[in-house]
Amino acid sequence: MGNEAGMMSATSTEGTAERPLRIAAAGDVHCAPENRDLTEAAFARLAGTADLLLLAGDLTTHGEPEQAAVLADACRPLEMPIFAVLGNHDWHTNQGEELRGVLADGGITLLQRETAVCELHGVRVGIVGAKGFVGGFEGSFLPDFGEPLLREVYAEAGREVDALDHGLAAVAGCDLRIALMHYAPTPATLQGEPPGIFAFLGSGRLADPIARHRPDLVLHGHAHAGTVEGTIEGVPVFNVSVPVIRRDFWLFEHVGAARAEREGLRLRTA
Ligand SMILES: [Fe+2]
Ligand SMILES: [Fe+2]
16 A cells, blocks of 8 residues: 555656556445445545556445445546446446436446447557356356246347457457456356356356457456456456455556556455
8 A cells, every 4th residue: 555656656657658558447346325435535546547447347335326426426536537337236226327327427438238449648448348147157057948037147148248249349440459347257267256156257158259359358347256367268357356356456557569467556355
């Protein structure tokens, strides 16, 4: 906590075109009025340390607009672009569209099977936002079979897969391509979770478009007890769930073709 300024000044050449693009990411911030002070303090510390903020879902505890307003208030002073996907907690009261408006008021753009492209420090960044869904992984896939309700779960995951596929194709020409999700597309970043619940933490079907389009970075949250880093056929996947990263934000630097991650700031620990 105490050496953040020194850490940043050692690598930052602020104000020059050469300074690397800095991306902050976090999932499962689970905002609510009860943690307003912690939330506002953490996001305030982010000012000046990142050029882009990506939030990997579970923005709130139960999807209430006043909970999203806590996040919006914390983000409003930040001058960087902010993109987010919703998580399962954000859908709990089924007010997704209301949340979109509240978050937009704080400068947060919700990506729900949508893409965004922005130019930051001369880097054209393409972000594909799709929440993902459940369904399991090799050896425990939910099949497209049986009761209509179960088949609808399968179909919903398929719609997320299609959105990733189309979105990643749409941003193919960008210098930096990022897939932003809530659910995990690989069991690699679930290690630490009970294997019995992997099927509820993500779907291996989400890995297909990632392997096909090979984005530069895949971010997800949701698995609070998982592992930070994994890969899908060499594509880097980061579980940036705050309890997993044990800091407020995971920071990435983009330096041409090479990327390096660096420690971020502490929001809270699990
Ligand atoms: Fe969560
Ligand atoms: Fe979640």
